Amino acid sequence: MRNFCRTALSFVLILALVAASEAATFINVGTGSTGGTYYPVGAAMAKVWNDTIPDMRANAQSTGGTAQNLSLLSKGEAEIVFADGLYYFAYEGMGMFDGKPMKGLRAIAPLYAEPVHFLVAKGSGIKSIKDLKGKRVSVGAVGSGTEITVRALLRANGIDPDKDIRAENLGLSDTASAFADKHIDAGLTVGALGIAGIVEIMTVGTAELIDFEPAVIESLCKELPYYLPFEIPANTYKGQEKPVKAMASWNVLITNDKLDEETAYRMTKALYEKKEDILNVSSRLSSMAPENLKFITIPLHPGAERYYREIGAVE
16 A cells, blocks of 8 residues: 555656646746857846746757857747848848748847947058958958958958958957967958957057948948948047947847747846846947837737837837
8 A cells, every 4th residue: 555655656757847848937037158149148048938937848959050050949948049141131031041041030138239349459550441452451360251251241342351461360369469460461350349359459458449431331232231320429439539330240039930939038028127237248238229120020929029019129
């Protein structure tokens, strides 16, 4: 009899655990490398959701970044992912997604911008993209997203990056050193506002930020539609007293149309109501704001849209 009771109790406990598991909502968050911004911010978001949404089981997964995140999302191995401008190509079925458009992609929130910074050595006399002809120009590390963007930018403005300039494949830290050693005349680099390498360059005073001309901005935004006009606010960097005209791609928090509306609504609402908890991890997320929805180039998830409509951010 005692063994029977134990067996029955064990069976009841198993059923209770199964029921609890079935009631829980499991959310895998595709982020980036552990040393980047995506992963710690994703972990902070997962904690916010777990703490505020009943039966939510969210977990941040370290990944190789946007391309892998989109793959995980398409396979159902992630429900929420961080993505840079590559998401636009995925949605439209362009580039590496040619013939395989991901029309189910839906946006949850804008995160932060990564503008193209146009740096020129002081005294170089460079005032525009056209002035780069014959100059030594840092175009980003080989195969990096920066190099892809910079080469597209130059070609869209009539400059052959293999013939018209002396291209130097340098990462940001090496670009800073090259400016200090007077080995380059200019650098075109992509990075979030306040990124360390550009802070170093501007603080030391070896280079200055200059505006992109309106036609240059327009041409890149046409070539790479996930880029949009952007102003680097005055005093973002030492000695930068005026806003700088540039263009930027926005990092966006993305899901797909398989996530149910109520869950998406609760997750979006929690992000904004507990935003301070996320800002404690990265101040870059201060730009996770409804007014920046205009920079998202795919449809909002209906659940997220419901939240934005409630607060008057969308009609």
